[in-house]
Amino acid sequence: MNFKEYERQLSERFDVLAQREDNWDGYDSKKPTKLTLVRAENLIGELFDSIISAGHPWHTPFISSDEDGNRFS
Numbered sequence: 001m002n003f004k005e006y007e008r009q010l011s012e013r014f015d016v017l018a019q020r021e022d023n024w025d026g027y028d029s030k031k032p033t034k035l036t037l038v039r040a041e042n043l044i045g046e047l048f049d050s051i052i053s054a055g056h057p058w059h060t061p062f063i064s065s066d067e068d069g070n071r072f073s
Helices: 003-018 034-053
Strands: none
Touching: 003 034
């Protein structure tokens, strides 16, 4: 995957998360905070850079928020 494709996929996934509202799953879960989204996107960007620079293949991770709106998996 080239860098532009990675950026596009990552941006799409974070856009979906940024649009969530409280109770997004029907179980009174909180929406992700802006700070959490920024930190998660930065972390994934750093991981991408490290993995690619080490010569390993990149596999875009599954990204989702938890019920507290502040963690990603």
